[in-house]
Amino acid sequence: MIEALPHLFSPLTLAGHAIPNRIAMAPLTRQVAEADGTPTDEMAAYYARRAQGGIGLIITEGTYEVDDQHGCKAYLSQPGIANAKHVAAWKKVAEAIHANGAKAIVQLMHSGRVADPRVLPKGVQPGSASAGQSQGWVLYTDSDDEKNLRGITGAWPKVTFGPCRELTVAEIHEIADGFAAGAKRAIEAGFDGVEIHGANGYLLYQFIHTSTNHRTDEFGGSAANRVRFARLVIEKVRAAIGKDKIITLRLSQNGVDDFGGAWAGGVATAREIGAALKGAPVDALHWASFGWKDNGDPTSDVPMPVALKESSGLPMIVNGGIDQGAAAEEVLTSGGCDMVAIGRPSFANPDWPQMVRSGKPVNLVPFSRHYVIKPPLDLSIAYPGNIPEPHWPTTW
Numbered sequence: 001m002i003e004a005l006p007h008l009f010s011p012l013t014l015a016g017h018a019i020p021n022r023i024a025m026a027p028l029t030r031q032v033a034e035a036d037g038t039p040t041d042e043m044a045a046y047y048a049r050r051a052q053g054g055i056g057l058i059i060t061e062g063t064y065e066v067d068d069q070h071g072c073k074a075y076l077s078q079p080g081i082a083n084a085k086h087v088a089a090w091k092k093v094a095e096a097i098h099a100n101g102a103k104a105i106v107q108l109m110h111s112g113r114v115a116d117p118r119v120l121p122k123g124v125q126p127g128s129a130s131a132g133q134s135q136g137w138v139l140y141t142d143s144d145d146e147k148n149l150r151g152i153t154g155a156w157p158k159v160t161f162g163p164c165r166e167l168t169v170a171e172i173h174e175i176a177d178g179f180a181a182g183a184k185r186a187i188e189a190g191f192d193g194v195e196i197h198g199a200n201g202y203l204l205y206q207f208i209h210t211s212t213n214h215r216t217d218e219f220g221g222s223a224a225n226r227v228r229f230a231r232l233v234i235e236k237v238r239a240a241i242g243k244d245k246i247i248t249l250r251l252s253q254n255g256v257d258d259f260g261g262a263w264a265g266g267v268a269t270a271r272e273i274g275a276a277l278k279g280a281p282v283d284a285l286h287w288a289s290f291g292w293k294d295n296g297d298p299t300s301d302v303p304m305p306v307a308l309k310e311s312s313g314l315p316m317i318v319n320g321g322i323d324q325g326a327a328a329e330e331v332l333t334s335g336g337c338d339m340v341a342i343g344r345p346s347f348a349n350p351d352w353p354q355m356v357r358s359g360k361p362v363n364l365v366p367f368s369r370h371y372v373i374k375p376p377l378d379l380s381i382a383y384p385g386n387i388p389e390p391h392w393p394t395t396w
């Protein structure tokens with residue numbers, strides 16, 4: 001226990017796995033896998049470096065679990081865990097993280113209607129809760145800074161999402177089976193479990209959110225119906241990987257194509273969703289946001305993770321705008337949180353847990369899109385010591 005931050009540096013057990021502290025690394029997409037989805041040695045080094053910095057639980061970037069016809073893969077250069085080649089490469093990542101003392105889970109995602117059209121098989125329309133078309137676009141910032149980083153001159157090349165179709169109930173079950181198969185492969189690769197991505201605009205979110213789900217069957221309408229798909233996935237994944245592996249479910253109000261998105265009923269909706277997840281065989285919920293207290297509900301000041309934890313009775317990982325140790329300690333004593341997840345600070349400050357241990361404010365290198373667009377090139381910050389490629393070390 002660290003006196004300055006007694007909660008943050010106290011151990012936690014999830015599905016029988018002892019985690020040394022309450023610090024998770026939030027899932028962060030970098031799009032640096034090989035074109036066929038194979039994770040690289042640089043990725044192993046990148047995650048190992050953050051484990052060495054003191055992260056207790058690493059949640060990998062969003063990873064596609066199957067090559068399907070419904071829009072599973074989301075991004076160019078996104079890693080997959082869809083075949084034996086992927087598994088062999090992820091093994092190196094899991095080993096490297098474990099060698100540096102952290103636990104690790106793979107975030108499994110299905111993108112549905114927000115699949116980048118450039119990664120969809122030819123002629124395939126992605127599936128979603130309901131037919132429609134996202135009004136968002138793939139390259140979601142058009143700042144001049146971003147253009148410079150990407151080396152773009154002239155007009156910003158907008159890549160928009162194509163139309164999507166409504167998934168049948170049989171396809172919903174097929175996709176849930178795909179999550180379970182991906183989870184099995186994650187365990188085969190040596191991971192301690194998986195996170196099921198139900199947040200940020202992707203397929204399971206598209207079912208949970210009333211703005212994208214207009215179904216009238218058992219997967220639409222009430223909160224319990226809208227959560228049914230996520231719950232089905234959790235159950236199939238649990239059956240596939242057994243009791244002693246970690247399963248978390250990530251939830252959010254807004255998404256990559258709707259940054260201002262909010263649950264229509266605010267905190268009351270959070271309570272309904274929590275109640276619908278009560279008793280689900282999941283080890284924790286994971287609240288994703290850019291500010292964990294912002295509930296988007298003018299009628300209540302209850303943070304969403306507090307409402308979700310109370311109504312579900314489940315342990316809660318809380319993410320969003322937590323940058324200092326004292327801020328993390330505040331979340332952990334809010335009544336809505338068992339573990340914090342640190343996102344953007346993890347990119348440029350791989351030693352974040354070590355840095356904040358004193359409880360005193362620390363100077364952090366601010367997040368820049370640079371880490372996503374050309375991440376491995378920024379050796380001085382991502383890899384103190386300026387390690388030249390391809391000599392990525394996995395023990396530090």
Ligand SMILES: Cc1cc2nc3c(=O)[nH]c(=O)nc-3n(C[C@H](O)[C@H](O)[C@H](O)COP(=O)(O)O)c2cc1C
Pocket residue numbers: 026027028029030060061062107197199200250288289290291319320321322341342343344345372
């Ligand atoms: C570049 C970038 C990539 C991200 N990739 C993912 C992802 O793969 N999966 C996911 O659930 N969230 C992803 N997120 C959201 C983060 O996990 C986190 O919710 C967000 O950054 C807010 O937390 P923070 O304030 O600690 O950064 C991403 C965020 C950023 C900035």
